[in-house]
Structures are given as C-alpha cells and as structure tokens.
Amino acid sequence: MSDIAPPGNESGADAALARCRDIWDQRGFVPLAAIYTAAAAMPPPQPMDAPTIVPTAQALMRAFNGARQVQAQIARAARSGDPDAAELAAALRLQALDRPPCRPIAPARALALEARLIADPPGYLAGLGPDQPYPAVLKEEYLAFDADWTRTTLAGAQDRLARFIAARRQDTAVLVGNGPSLARLDRRLLEGQDVYISNYAIRDAGLHRLARGVAVSNAFVARQAPHLFQTSPLWKFHPLWLGDTLGDTPRTVYLNALGGDLFFAPDVAQKIAWHATVTFFWLQILYAAGYRKVCLVGVDNAYQQRPGAREGDLITQTAPDENHFDPEYFRGKVWQAADPDHMAQTYALARQHYDACGREIVNCTQGGNLEVFRRAALADELPAPVRPAPVRPVPVRPAPATGTDALRRAALLHTTRALLAGPPRGGATEQPGTAPPHIPVPQNAPAATNPSPQAGPDITQLDAHDPVRQLTERVQQFLQSGAARPHPRPPR
Incomplete structure (x- = not known):
C-alpha cells in the first residue's frame, strides 16, 4: 500500500481525506462512494497513463476499512440493512481485504505461548508454525497471528529498520511527548531537527510536518483512529500484534514487542519492551538508530486521573483533556490510566543504557515531574538545523485527465x-x-x-x-x- 499524505495544507487531497475522516468518525467506516471520491482527488501514485484510481482506492480502502475492528463494524451495519455497508463488505471480500492475519484463541493457550515467547524470543520465532503461532495477550483479548505472516512481516521489518537507521541525519534526536507543557514550546526550534512523535500528536499538522517518525504501542490508541497512521508518509513503528489494526505501508516497521519483566532492548530488531509508555518504546528505537543524544520535550510525567485508578484501567474522556497539549487529544475517546512511577522506572533503565556507552537523554521539558535526567533548555542542546526540513507531505494536484x-x-x-x-x-x-x-x-x-x-x-x-x-x-x-x-x- 502507498502512504497517503495527511491534511495540513489547502489541497484537494487534504480536503478529501478530511471528508473521509469525518465520515469514519460518524459511521465507523467509509463507504465506497466516498473512497472513490477521495481517490480521484489524490496525487496519482502511477503515471497518468495508467488507471491510477484503482491503486489509490485500494490504499484508501486499507487505511479506512482494513482494520479488523472496523470490518466487524461494517459487518454489523450490513446485517442491520445498511446498503453502504453491504456494498463495502462485498468490496472487501473481492479484494481479499477481509482476512486479518490473526484469530482468537483460548486465554490459557495464549498465555502459555506468550510465556514461551518471552523466555526465548529467537528460539520461539525460529519455530513458528501452525502449532506455534505468534501470540498476543491484550486487555481481555487473546490472539494468535499466522506464522507465515509473522515470519514475512518481521523479515521485511529488518530491511526497513536498516533503511530508517541509514536515513539518520544527526547525532541528536528530539523526542516529543504529548504533555501539557508542549503547548508552551517554541516549535521553531524543531525546524531542521530529527523529530519523532507519538500517538495522536500525528493529528497536529505542525508536528506532523516537522516529524520524521511516529510510534504507537497501545492498542486502544491504534483502534480508535487507525487511519491517521495509515495515511501518513512518516516512518511508523508498531508492535507486531497491532498488525490487524495498523496495516502495512512502505515505511511501517513492525517490532517483536514483549511484556513480562522490565528490560531495555539495545537491538530492537530482535525484541523491544513496550512497558508503561510509548516514550520508552521510542528510546529503545532511537538507541538502536545510533543517536548519541535524545532531547525530551513535552514529557511531563504527570497525570490527572480518578483517585485509585490503576495502570491500564479504562477511562472515557468526556471533558477537555488536561493531561495533553491539546484539550481535544482524548476527548470522546477511551484511554488507559497511567502510572508515573512505573514510567519513571523505565526512564531510569533507559538512562543506564545510554550512560553506559557515553550517550545522554536530556530533559528539555518545561516543568513537569520527570527528574530522572539532566534538565536543560532545548535551544542549548540542539545542533545546527539540517536543510531541507524532515519528511513533508507535498500535495500534488492530479493533472487533467486526457x-x-x-x-x-x-x-x-x-x-x-x-x-x-x-x-x-x-x-x-x-x-x-x-x-x-x-x-x-x-x-x-x-x-x-x-x-x-x-x-x-x-x-x-x-x-x-x-x-x-x-x-x-x-x-x-x-x-x-x-x-x-x-x-x-x-x-x-
């Protein structure tokens, strides 16, 4: 599938994607008519002497209607008599897009397989087969990912990870958190830097323009807006077990993300820890990429949540979001309660690994409660900016049809x-x-x-x-x- 540039400019492509997102928010899927309308407004991925609307429509179908949970919504609507949903379900079948790479399995079996995977990742992956699928233990959901799909996907991720590492432009990275303090950041400092973002920061057109990559390591974040990540040209890093929600793109890197006891993975091509926070997920990736310094901004490590909430508890956000830089960040969505102490433990472990080889993580957040790292002003820690700026979606209006x-x-x-x-x-x-x-x-x-x-x-x-x-x-x-x-x- 091709990457499709997200909104941020006044272009026909941006407007078409915005309409698709609005429809998705209202209905939980995007009907074929809207898919074709959007495809006609997209920059053609092939020369104009080819039937470009077909691959573009396919890419949009995957982005907006490819996730397993979305297809379940389409099936429910079709059974209720919705003609758009019925037509869409038929299209998904014809394109073989209705076959997720996983299936539900019994909880006991999933837990047993996960324990074996955590104990010996290389050995387990080497033995993948019909009787040894890749397990995923999520909140109240237990899945087995197809062995052939897993093997092929991880092999492709190795090559993409190598290309991502080779594309590193500087020795310093800026890792952007989504805390309230980010609203006070002078974003001009990010121009020409190697900037990385997480989760719904991708909805911010300015941050998206500045960023080179985005990471998602939480299933609830991914499932509530999968199309945001599918339509982005940025490098994307996800756990392998989000492959049923966040489909493949040319810059998607799926990683063998494991739970269990806390660890830090210097070589994320083999495994990576996804504990506590996506920032820790990113710190392992940036370490593997060879960055000597990582500057944190917007990492407040402080949350307002209901008394007694435990890490992972589900919270429905109805009021403006006070825990993030954008009051609309989680409004109308479900999020999982955080544990700042657990997060601090992951940061301390990351610091040990960075310090051990002469690298450094610097906290350039304005305020907040994170005291694990040396604090400094971002302007004092950055190298000279690189020109041109990072990956930018450049909308191109299609040439008039001949x-x-x-x-x-x-x-x-x-x-x-x-x-x-x-x-x-x-x-x-x-x-x-x-x-x-x-x-x-x-x-x-x-x-x-x-x-x-x-x-x-x-x-x-x-x-x-x-x-x-x-x-x-x-x-x-x-x-x-x-x-x-x-x-x-x-x-x-």
Missing part, C-alpha cells in the same frame, strides 16, 4: 458495474478458479454507458496491451460465460 485517461476510467467503471450486476439470465454454471476483478464500483459513482458485457466504452481505442483493456476483455468473457455467480468465501 481523453485516453477518461476512456480508461469509463471502461473500468462500466466493467466493475457489469460484474456487480451479474451474468445474463440463463448463463452457464460456475467455472472453478475464475478470479474476480479488483474493486466493485460504489452505487452512486459516475455511471458507465450501459452495465452489461455487451455494451460500454469503445475499448478498441486503447492499445491491445493496455491493462484496462485487458481487464475489460477478461471480465466480458467471464460474464458472457455465465460464470459470475458469487464465489463461496474460502475458509480462513
């Missing part, structure tokens, strides 16, 4: 509508092994001339090797054969 582009689009829409309409009456029996095309067209997408295999745009005007012409001809043959009855869903 006549050939318009013909391709019309042919594609006509063909997929014809497929949805089904074969002519009296067609032949189903032929085994016939593959469906990629994407059904939303009900209110622009209509083709005639949704039947016998009529439509004149594709003979396209080159014989044109992919849209080839697809159209294949689907026409498929429909005329009468083999287009719905395919039985393969077993998981």
Whole structure:
C-alpha cells in the first residue's frame, strides 16, 4: 500500500481525506462512494497513463476499512440493512481485504505461548508454525497471528529498520511527548531537527510536518483512529500484534514487542519492551538508530486521573483533556490510566543504557515531574538545523485527465458495474478458479454507458496491451460465460 499524505495544507487531497475522516468518525467506516471520491482527488501514485484510481482506492480502502475492528463494524451495519455497508463488505471480500492475519484463541493457550515467547524470543520465532503461532495477550483479548505472516512481516521489518537507521541525519534526536507543557514550546526550534512523535500528536499538522517518525504501542490508541497512521508518509513503528489494526505501508516497521519483566532492548530488531509508555518504546528505537543524544520535550510525567485508578484501567474522556497539549487529544475517546512511577522506572533503565556507552537523554521539558535526567533548555542542546526540513507531505494536484485517461476510467467503471450486476439470465454454471476483478464500483459513482458485457466504452481505442483493456476483455468473457455467480468465501 502507498502512504497517503495527511491534511495540513489547502489541497484537494487534504480536503478529501478530511471528508473521509469525518465520515469514519460518524459511521465507523467509509463507504465506497466516498473512497472513490477521495481517490480521484489524490496525487496519482502511477503515471497518468495508467488507471491510477484503482491503486489509490485500494490504499484508501486499507487505511479506512482494513482494520479488523472496523470490518466487524461494517459487518454489523450490513446485517442491520445498511446498503453502504453491504456494498463495502462485498468490496472487501473481492479484494481479499477481509482476512486479518490473526484469530482468537483460548486465554490459557495464549498465555502459555506468550510465556514461551518471552523466555526465548529467537528460539520461539525460529519455530513458528501452525502449532506455534505468534501470540498476543491484550486487555481481555487473546490472539494468535499466522506464522507465515509473522515470519514475512518481521523479515521485511529488518530491511526497513536498516533503511530508517541509514536515513539518520544527526547525532541528536528530539523526542516529543504529548504533555501539557508542549503547548508552551517554541516549535521553531524543531525546524531542521530529527523529530519523532507519538500517538495522536500525528493529528497536529505542525508536528506532523516537522516529524520524521511516529510510534504507537497501545492498542486502544491504534483502534480508535487507525487511519491517521495509515495515511501518513512518516516512518511508523508498531508492535507486531497491532498488525490487524495498523496495516502495512512502505515505511511501517513492525517490532517483536514483549511484556513480562522490565528490560531495555539495545537491538530492537530482535525484541523491544513496550512497558508503561510509548516514550520508552521510542528510546529503545532511537538507541538502536545510533543517536548519541535524545532531547525530551513535552514529557511531563504527570497525570490527572480518578483517585485509585490503576495502570491500564479504562477511562472515557468526556471533558477537555488536561493531561495533553491539546484539550481535544482524548476527548470522546477511551484511554488507559497511567502510572508515573512505573514510567519513571523505565526512564531510569533507559538512562543506564545510554550512560553506559557515553550517550545522554536530556530533559528539555518545561516543568513537569520527570527528574530522572539532566534538565536543560532545548535551544542549548540542539545542533545546527539540517536543510531541507524532515519528511513533508507535498500535495500534488492530479493533472487533467486526457481523453485516453477518461476512456480508461469509463471502461473500468462500466466493467466493475457489469460484474456487480451479474451474468445474463440463463448463463452457464460456475467455472472453478475464475478470479474476480479488483474493486466493485460504489452505487452512486459516475455511471458507465450501459452495465452489461455487451455494451460500454469503445475499448478498441486503447492499445491491445493496455491493462484496462485487458481487464475489460477478461471480465466480458467471464460474464458472457455465465460464470459470475458469487464465489463461496474460502475458509480462513
């Protein structure tokens, strides 16, 4: 899947993504019509002589509708008679996007597998197989991730991690926390620095523009807005067990994140601790990346939460959020109670590892309760800024469609509508092994001339090797054969 630049500028792409986010917030998914409308406004990921709306629509489908929890919402809405949800569910099946990489397992088995994984990560991963899946023990949820998916995903993460490390520009990193003090930071100091953010800081257009990477290590954060991370071009670091929620992108690095006794991982390619706070998660990644100094800002290590709340307790935030730099940060969402003392323990352990090899973590937060590290003003700790600034999403308006582009689009829409309409009456029996095309067209997408295999745009005007012409001809043959009855869903 391609990364899709998030909002922050006045562009058609940004506006289209904003509309999709609004729809997602209201309905829990984004219907096909909105997906296609947004895809038409996106910068094309391929040259204009290719049917670019298809891969772009697929990327948006994964971003907004690919998460396992989102698909459960789509299924519920479809069963309730929502036609948009039913159409979307069919599209997900046709694109094989309805197959999460995990399945529920019994709690006792998940706990036993997790204990073995924690005790010997290399040995456990080497023995992955049908009887030894990758376990995930989350709050009241126990999952087993497919062994082949796990092996392939972790292997790809090794290469991406190496590329991330090679892209380091300085010896100093700025790690941005999301505490209230961040609102007082002079953000001009972050220009041209290696800046890293976490969680919903990605919604802040200014921080997103300045950042080179974002990390999420909490399932509740990921599940309440997965599309925010899916549509970003930043480097993204997640535990492997968020793979059913945060899908793959070219800059996603999934890590073998483990609980158990507290530890610090110098080599995150093997394992990483996800205890207490995403800041600790980041400190291990930045250590592995070779940074000599990490400057913390916005890491207040102080929380206002109900008396008696224990780490991990669920809290529904209805009032303005006083624990973060943005009062809307968690408003309307669920978050987990924090334990500042436990966080301080993770910071102390991180300091031991940094100090042991002559590196340093400096607390440049204005105020707050974190006293584990030396305090200093951020301006006094930064190197000269690097130009140009970090990864920036640069919206590009699509070039006007040529006549050939318009013909391709019309042919594609006509063909997929014809497929949805089904074969002519009296067609032949189903032929085994016939593959469906990629994407059904939303009900209110622009209509083709005639949704039947016998009529439509004149594709003979396209080159014989044109992919849209080839697809159209294949689907026409498929429909005329009468083999287009719905395919039985393969077993998981």
